[in-house]
Amino acid sequence: MSVQSKHFLNTPESLVVDSLEGLCALNPQLALDAANKVVYLAKRDPSKVALICGGGSGHEPAHAGFVGEGILTAAVCGSVFASPNASQVRRGIQLAENDKGVVIIVKNYTGDVLNFGLAKEQYAAQHPDKADRAKFVIVGDDVAVGKTQGKIVGRRGLAGTVLVYKIAGALANRGASLDEVHSITQWVASRIGTIGVGLEHCHVPGTAAGDSHLSPSEIEIGMGIHNEPGNRRLSPVPPLNELIPQLLEHLLSTTDPERSFLPFKGKNSEVPDKVVLLVNNLGGTSELELGAIVKEATKGLHDAGVQVERVLSGTFMTSLNMPGFSLTLLLLPSPADNVPSTPEAATILSLLDDSANTPGWRWSSGSTPGSISQSSVGKTESSAAVPSSETTKIPAADPSAFLEAIKRSCTALINEEPEITRMDNIAGDGDCGLTLKAGATAVLKEVESGRITGHDVVGSVIAIAGVAEEQMGGTSGALYSIFFSGLAQGLQQKSSSGPADATLWASAVTYALQKLYSYTRARPPSRTLVDPLDALVSELGTGFEGAVKAAAAAALNTRDLAAKAGRSAYVEGDRLRTERIPDPGAWGVKTILEALLA
Structure with a gap:
């Protein structure tokens, strides 16, 4: 297959800011600090916990497309496939901080974890009285990264991160406390799994056109969202009714020592497993194909004895224009779990169903699936790591x-x-x-x-x-x-x-x-x-x-x-x-x- 290397843009260097300005034109409740590439709610309720996210650009609508009432307060954007630096993130914290506190959510990539973590720690060092009001959650949901391979670095963060945003954001919007929002954020992050598949890699604007990565007859399973290779290839490309069961096996397995990440009870359990299914377009898959993927994924889960409570489908977290898709499962709580502090399934579903006034969040039915037959550009403000009047001054012994x-x-x-x-x-x-x-x-x-x-x-x-x-x-x-x-x-x-x-x-x-x-x-x-x-x-x-x-x-x-x-x-x-x-x-x-x- 050929890789599309032509793009609609002014210059590669201006593309991210141009896109963010367009997003703010689309959604007048947003404001933009262009110098730091931070999109934030222009008018926010300081009595509600703020949610901050971000990462490299090229994954639109993630992350800025989910800033709005009901989900995120601010998103910090880096260059294409590159983490924003800590100065940008600190600016995002400044724009979102409030009386209730903030929860920072990042995908598990080294640059994102380090730079967002650094910003949080610098913020805590400069504002010791507010240190306990900034919480940090890392999301790693990629089941293609085996336990041995990811022993140190952990699983990559993929489209399941969007479900974390939505549920945590809805709870924050209801006025929950910082600890409550942080707790549910961690819980959802621990119960999601995602597997991606692609027909080809994507091309980053401004880079030289490369040779085709996959042959016309190949498909790659387990691809990341930054052109990272998957864990295996298939040739010829199988039909969906053969491909989808293989992908679901990665997500549902309870016997694979490398990839059994979620506590599914299995098909023979007296109480069926219940899930939320997210079908995500990685950027270059047509809506026509996406509908067929939804059909086969829903059918495959039914055949596996899994009860689907909600289905969401659309473009949530892309890899630019990659011709591929990912499947995410959120395993809902069961009375049989008997784990303290576990939320009820009805609570999770109601938070998922809460309305969200953001361009990135797609329509959902709010019910179980049917059977199968003005923008504001903010002024640049420095956020350099400098000691404040709140820090304790201690002299050296000498x-x-x-x-x-x-x-x-x-x-x-x-x-x-x-x-x-x-x-x-x-x-x-x-x-x-x-x-x-x-x-x-x-x-x-x-x-x-x-x-x-x-x-x-x-x-x-x-x-x-x-x-x-x-x-x-x-x-x-x-x-x-x-x-x-x-x-x-x-x-x-x-x-x-x-x-x-x-x-x-x-x-x-x-x-x-x-x-x-x-x-x-x-x-x-x-x-x-x-x-x-x-x-x-x-x-x-x-x-x-x-x-x-x-x-x-x-x-x-x-x-x-x-x-x-x-x-x-x-x-x-x-x-x-x-x-x-x-x-x-x-x-x-x-x-x-x-x-x-x-």
Whole structure:
């Protein structure tokens, strides 16, 4: 098959903002912060919990198309298939925050989790009195990613995320508390499964036209929404009445050790399983074909002994113009579940049926299926990570030594850049050394400007977190920013009075690592920067010198570890074993710590 590589646009660079402005013209209740690509409700009820979502563009109507009364309060949009940065997300939180609190919902992709998580932690660090009013939920519903493959990174977030938006948004619109909205959001996220299938991959505007990925006779099962490959291909393309049962088997299985994610009771159960079915157009499937898919999916579920309570069909979360579709099942609660805090099925269905004034939400019948025979462009406002008047000012025990230690670490990173770059050319994508150098150089400038000072360690740490985000970017920048944002929170929460001593730093570093663990599944030994960080925290009781030596040893030991997460997870394992190259990110942490010790 040929890949469509022609598009209707002004320029590839302006396409996202042009599209968002068009959305706001379509829906006058929306406003747009064009500089940060944030679409939000212009007039919102501050007494109701706000819902924020977002991610890369190219999945329309997700995410901005669901902003409106009854679903989302704000959506933060990145470039095509690229996560928005934390500055954009912080702006979204600012535009949506209210008296009741916010729930941030993200699909399980590394960039989204890190950047949205970083924004939440920076917000908490800058506004400690509001930290408990920002909740975070990650949605991973792709059953094509097996349990072994996704042991570290988890399942990808797909179209089932839209059902999470709708049900949580309806409950928030009814005036529920933050804890109630957060609880139901987590519950729905735990009960959805999605499987995608495509005839071909899609083309990203502004990129070179590639060769066809699939032959005319092939179909691919398990495709993601960013052109990620699936888990198997079929040839020739089977008819729907043969294809749909294979897809449903992925969703309904209770015996597959890799893909039995949902607690279905099975066909022979006395109490039938009840589900909501979502048939989602990935962008390039005609309505004519989609109707046939709905028919076969509903029939297939009936044949499997599953009772369908609602059917939704349409374009909810696309992969640009991919010729494909996905099936999502939301497994409704059963009286036999006997799990505390489980909502009733009637409650879930009523929330799903509540009206929603958004262009992305499609019509639904609100009943079981029949048998089978003015826009406002906001002004740009800075949302940089800067200390606020609400943060606690804590001096260093020795302010001049504090600054000298920071400068030593930055200089060491700059000097080590060629070696880290060499490592990353083998074990990653080659940019780790330059990324760390850029961050170190920017921190030195902050020291020279006086923004980083030994008389306010909390403000200095927040400033370093901001530098990591703005100047480093990407996964490394998000990881460092989350860690330093957590460090700032730890310093404030653990502080009593007086200067920051070794005990306070130790407890704050421990707290920061736990915050980092909230947003990455990497655990030692993992061949990532968490290896030396975890070793440092584990040995802090022996003193800083001993802890740094343990961290350095852990960084060196990454040369003999199998890659479970991070940049090296995509590098062929035999080459890593032959070259014995330590993880570049871990080596950067080692460099920083040894310079601090010096």
